[in-house]
Amino acid sequence: MRCLLNGFEIKIRDCQGFPPPMLHSTILGIESSCDDTAAAVWYKGKILANITAGQKVHEIYGGVVPELASRAHQSNIIPVIDTALKTANKSLNEIDAIACTAGPGLMGSLLVGLNTAKGLAMSLNIPFVGVDHLKAHITALFIENTEPRFPLLVLLVSGGHTQIVLVESETKMEIVGRTLDDAAGEAFDKAAKLLGLGYPGGPVIDKLAAKGEDNKFLFPVSKLPALDMSFSGIKTALLYFLREQQKNNEHFREAEIENICASFQKAIVDSLMYKFNLAVKQYRPAGIGLAGGVSANSRLRNAVQNAGSQHRLPVYIPSFEFCTDNAAMIATAGAMMLKNGQHSDFALLPFSRHK
Ligand code: KG4
Ligand code: ZN
Numbered sequence: 607m608r609c610l611l612n613g614f615e616i617k618i619r620d621c622q623g624f625p626p627p628m629l630h631s632t633i634l635g636i637e638s639s640c641d642d643t644a645a646a647v648w649y650k651g652k653i654l655a656n657i658t659a660g661q662k663v664h665e666i667y668g669g670v671v672p673e674l675a676s677r678a679h680q681s682n683i684i685p686v687i688d689t690a691l692k693t694a695n696k697s698l699n700e701i702d703a704i705a706c707t708a709g710p711g712l713m714g715s716l717l718v719g720l721n722t723a724k725g726l727a728m729s730l731n732i733p734f735v736g737v738d739h740l741k742a743h744i745t746a747l748f749i750e751n752t753e754p755r756f757p758l759l760v761l762l763v764s765g766g767h768t769q770i771v772l773v774e775s776e777t778k779m780e781i782v783g784r785t786l787d788d789a790a791g792e793a794f795d796k797a798a799k800l801l802g803l804g805y806p807g808g809p810v811i812d813k814l815a816a817k818g819e820d821n822k823f824l825f826p827v828s829k830l831p832a833l834d835m836s837f838s839g840i841k842t843a844l845l846y847f848l849r850e851q852q853k854n855n856e857h858f859r860e861a862e863i864e865n866i867c868a869s870f871q872k873a874i875v876d877s878l879m880y881k882f883n884l885a886v887k888q889y890r891p892a893g894i895g896l897a898g899g900v901s902a903n904s905r906l907r908n909a910v911q912n913a914g915s916q917h918r919l920p921v922y923i924p925s926f927e928f929c930t931d932n933a934a935m936i937a938t939a940g941a942m943m944l945k946n947g948q949h950s951d952f953a954l955l956p957f958s959r960h961k
Contacts, residue, residue, distance in 0.1 A: 705940020
């Protein structure tokens with residue numbers, strides 16, 4: 607097949623002749639959308655290996671530096687895939703299909719994973735499927751719960767996105783609420799930067815909050831109309847709060863760090879749960895779920911469990927290893943797409959955001 611790509615005519619191998627769905631028993635998943643390079647091996651519904659290489663290089667900058675992320679992916683991608691295959695005790699020749707994140711994410715980071723996936727699939731003559739990173743976070747719920755009750759209402763909270771998603775089936779999902787500005791994970795990360803706690807902010811704030819009083823300070827809980835959310839105000843509120851307090855006591859931040867973290871975390875979780883509870887009442891799902899990197903947050907996990915008891919609904923929350931970016935969720939999402947007869951053309955391009 608020939609196609610025109612950015613003005614260049616290129617020849618692309620036709621993917622139509624691949625084996626029918628269901629024959630893909632071993633799938634290699636690849637994830638490189640942000641600052642984690644990850645590879646996983648899915649075998650007949652089970653995850654045999656789930657390997658992630660993080661990137662410490664961003665810590666001192668208080669956020670991900672895109673160019674540094676792409677370079678680190680470049681160095682890590684082959685060793686990570688190699689380790690995943692070795693851990694799963696599989697050789698490349700035993701892989702039936704490759705699933706890889708196509709977006710949303712950082713363009714340079716996505717390109718590393720996607721081009722590696724395409725190159726491997728092309729050379730092995732096996733199907734390749736481009737996966738939506740956000741849908742894959744939700745698919746993480748189905749790694750350990752193979753028969754969830756649909757429709758499911760999921761709170762999807764990551765470093766780049768905060769959404770309430772109505773999940774009709776393993777592949778059919780509709781966004782019913784979202785943040786209009788910052789994501790909740792971004793608020794944790796920006797707060798950690800203001801507090802001098804490094805990057806990523808969520809895990810360290812979570813840890814310090816466990817030792818603090820959550821009602822010591824009051825941070826604003828946004829209440830926008832309907833299911834809209836906002837997390838940019840709370841970060842600004844923290845900035846002004848710190849400035850004001852430091853005027854009287856220059857050691858305020860250090861002295862009160864645990865109480866600040868606990869109070870800040872409470873405000874974020876209360877904001878999320880206020881909207882999520884409204885959505886549960888509105889959509890009356892058969893179950894509720896929590897997904898995305900911020901689903902690792904202990905207070906949020908408890909709050910969603912409590913909401914399940916309150917609404918008498920089953921609750922689905924992934925184990926920690928499937929909360930933050932990982933390739934097991936990509937391999938699983940790919941397996942579901944392949945099962946539905948979907949695969950991608952080698953001309954598939956990465957995308958930084960949803961249109
Ligand atoms: O899903 P993810 O790994 O990457 C994106 O797709 O964005 O999410 C990363 C986000 C970061 O903002 C990080 O601070 C946050 O998840 N995070 C947490 C916790 N662990 C990770 N936020 C709050 N509490 C945690 N324990
Ligand atoms: Zn993610």
